[in-house]
Amino acid sequence: MPPTDRFVISFAAEPPQEPLPQGRWADTLREHFLAACNDIEAEEDFGVPGEIRWFPDRSYAGRTYVPAAARTDLGYELFGFVSFKESGTNGGGPSEFEGHADFTGDVAENNPDWKLDLNSWTISSWKGEGGQRAEISLIWGVPLISRGSIVTAELANLAVDQCNLVSNRFTLVAPDSYRGDYLEVKLWDNSGREQAVESLYAEDEEDSEDEEDSES
Numbered sequence: 001m002p003p004t005d006r007f008v009i010s011f012a013a014e015p016p017q018e019p020l021p022q023g024r025w026a027d028t029l030r031e032h033f034l035a036a037c038n039d040i041e042a043e044e045d046f047g048v049p050g051e052i053r054w055f056p057d058r059s060y061a062g063r064t065y066v067p068a069a070a071r072t073d074l075g076y077e078l079f080g081f082v083s084f085k086e087s088g089t090n091g092g093g094p095s096e097f098e099g100h101a102d103f104t105g106d107v108a109e110n111n112p113d114w115k116l117d118l119n120s121w122t123i124s125s126w127k128g129e130g131g132q133r134a135e136i137s138l139i140w141g142v143p144l145i146s147r148g149s150i151v152t153a154e155l156a157n158l159a160v161d162q163c164n165l166v167s168n169r170f171t172l173v174a175p176d177s178y179r180g181d182y183l184e185v186k187l188w189d190n191s192g193r194e195q196a197v198e199s200l201y202a203e204d205e206e207d208s209e210d211e212e213d214s215e216s
Contacts, residue, residue, distance in 0.1 A: 006179075008134060009126045010160040013173035016056035020167060021066065026054065032082045033068050036099030040078075046103040047074030055140040056163060056171040059086065061124060064094070067140035067171055069119060071107075078103050079119040081138060108144060115196035116151075116185055117141045126175055134175035139185060139200070142169050147195045148187040156181040176200070 021029050030052055037049060055067040067081040080101030084094040100121065108117045124136035139153060143165070152162040153174035160183075161174040176183040187196040 004158075006156055006158050008128060008155060008158070008160065008178055009136075009175050010158070011162075012136075013058045013060040013161065016058065016163065016166060016171065017064075018057055020056065020169070021054045026052075029054065029066055029068070029082045032097050032099035033070075033080060033101060036080055036082075036101035037070075037078050037103075040101055040103060042103065045074065046076040046078070047072030049078050053169070055169045056166045058138070058163075058171045058173045060136070060173050062086075065123065065138050065171070065173070067119065067121075067138060068101075069140075072103075075107070076103050076105050077107050081121060081140075083123075114198070115145050116143055116187060116198040118185060118198055118200060120176075120200050122176075123173075128178060132179055134178035137172075137174055137176040137183065137200075139172040139174065139183070140170065141185075143187050143196065145187070145196055147189050149190050150188050152186050152188065154184045154186060 033052060049070040049072050052068050052070045057064050057066045062085060063083045064086055065081050065083045069077055069079045071077055078101055082097060082099045085096045087093050108114055118139060118141040120137050120139045122135045123138045126134045126136055128134060150162060150164050151170040152159045153172045155175060161172045163170040163172055174183055183200055185198050186194055189195055
């Protein structure tokens with residue numbers, strides 16, 4: 001295989017290792033996630049969170065990330081993750097928990113054109129050639145169409161991560177915003193046929209197009 005002109009970190013995170021959180025483990029994660037929700041600084045009331053949906057775990061650079069999302073009684077969505085360090089060889093449990101959360105009113109039912117409902121969070125960075133940096137993004141979500149079994153993250157048409165659907169949910173860890181290229185998330189069926197594609201920047205692209213139209 002010839003050398004690539006897209007030398008970038010790829011498939012750096014471990015695939016999901018555990019089932020979706022349940023029982024006491026879910027209660028532990030819930031405590032940290034809700035604490036992060038309580039720390040959100042907002043000028044508006046986003047309401048009281050309901051049931052938390054957990055997404056597949058992914059481990060990167062010594063930490064495991066478990067994303068979450070929850071609707072509130074006012075129709076907003078809380079999204080974020082709980083991360084922790086894995087237990088060592090001495091038999092200790094997970095430690096150094098951290099929770100992060102934010103909220104949005106831009107939800108799937110108000111966007112009938114969406115085929116994938118995505119959330120993302122920058123968790124790190126990676127320095128590439130010439131000092132250029134990629135943002136390492138944690139991406140999680142659900143397909144809004146019934147066809148599909150696996151989701152990939154692509155940067156300049158190069159697959160840089162993938163995740164099988166778990167209870168119709170997925171989590172990715174992938175480099176983004178590198179050398180002018182931005183991630184696309186794609187849904188595939190069992191036969192390798194593309195079923196859907198979404199950009200993390202669809203709203204920004206639409207805003208730019210609107211601005212160009214208004215100037216012309």
